[in-house]
Amino acid sequence: MFERHHIQPLIKRIEEPRQFIQVLLGPRQVGKTTLVTQLTEKIKTGYHFVSADTVAATDTTWIEQQWEIARTRMDQANASSYLLVIDEIQKVANWSEIIKLLWDADTRAKRNLKLI
Numbered sequence: 001m002f003e004r005h006h007i008q009p010l011i012k013r014i015e016e017p018r019q020f021i022q023v024l025l026g027p028r029q030v031g032k033t034t035l036v037t038q039l040t041e042k043i044k045t046g047y048h049f050v051s052a053d054t055v056a057a058t059d060t061t062w063i064e065q066q067w068e069i070a071r072t073r074m075d076q077a078n079a080s081s082y083l084l085v086i087d088e089i090q091k092v093a094n095w096s097e098i099i100k101l102l103w104d105a106d107t108r109a110k111r112n113l114k115l116i
Contacts, residue, residue: 047083
């Protein structure tokens with residue numbers, strides 16, 4: 001499979017200390033999901049990959065549930081860091097407010113859960 005051009009910079013970002021949420025933007029069918037799939041195959045960090053494709057736009061609790069699954073898996077693995085990937089997150093209403101709340105809570109708790 002063709003390796004996406006941005007794979008190495010994205011790997012570097014994920015391996016950096018937790019500071020920023022990584023956002024992949026681009027038109028449909030340019031390879032964003034393929035890029036993230038290639039990333040998860042190359043990194044040693046555990047991850048939880050989900051897609052909001054079939055989630056009701058008003059189901060804001062879905063993001064919280066996925067975040068909690070990632071936290072639980074991180075704890076069960078006794079991992080020092082973990083990656084949560086939420087594909088098509090823009091399909092969930094008010095997603096940015098929920099993400100900010102959860103991200104800030106993990107920052108305060110010094111939980112090394114990273115996000116794409």
